[in-house]
Amino acid sequence: MTDERLKAIPLKSLQAFEAVGRCGGVTAAALELRVSPGAISQQIRKIESFLGISLLERSGRTVELTAWGRLYHQEISKGFEQFALAQQLLEKARNETALVLSALSSVVNKWIGRRIFDWQALHPEVPVRIIGRDKEPRIGFDDVDFRVSYGSDVLQHEHYTELFRDWVVPACSPALMQDRAHAARDLFEQPLLHVEWERHFTPYPSWAEFAAKAGVSFDVSTPGLSFTLSSSAIDAAVNKRGVVLAQMSMISDELEAQTLVIPVDMRIALRESYFLAWDRAALQKPHGREFRDWLVAISRQQAVASAPRPIL
16 A cells, blocks of 8 residues: 555544444434434545455444554554644643633633732733633643633532622612612512522522512512523523522623612522632642632622622
8 A cells, every 4th residue: 555545534533433443333423423324424425435445344223443443543542642742742742831721611701701900900910811611621621821710619629718709689670670679579460480410400580489588478480580600590691681699790791781670689698618729739739828818808898799798
């Protein structure tokens, strides 16, 4: 086989064949590569045409590697493993000086993604990467230095501290409820936006809880739109779609810009706190310990801002 012939094999075809051998079938490989099974089969036929041998034995809907296929896959896999290693090394080198913070998507969108500019103003020379991710990372394995977690999820990590307990409050566009005194019952005349977190979290405060606290009758079967992300519900409220029980930490900019108002200042605490977890090695990075201390400090400020105002 000539060098020219080898060079003619497309990398996409080799990728398809490697995935078939590793995943154990065409369908599984297609799912992983997000293409159709027919596209996978087409790519493998290209290789078989180039090499002049059969790589797969097809029996009905199942396929297996031929003896030639197993030998070829064994060698091809080494190359793809090297590709993966090269990517890991590149990511590691990229993150050696950067501080990598992972947080829940809504926390990134509405809280830390806004406050991080305060840190950047103090330390413009320190690169920071922020990752919005609802699934908990594996600190020490994934390229994450710090993680903002909610509730018992933080127990997956070794090193952590409590940040703050947030509170929710009714909020809506001023176009829905003009700037005047309102009673709690007035809220239930507006469309209600609901937040329903994923089941592994403790439940988010509901309108039924708010009604009970306010002494207002409420039919729990009242229809309404529900969101799994707090940030999405807040955006809907900004767009005049209804009233939301919004986390105080996530609406400071909207209140300042007056795209949201608090028609009735009656707050309910979340059932659990936010926590900060970290990799011990992150504290050895330049400014790593200082970054952790800054996150804790702004969280203490947020705890005060979120809590109900003391009655004088």
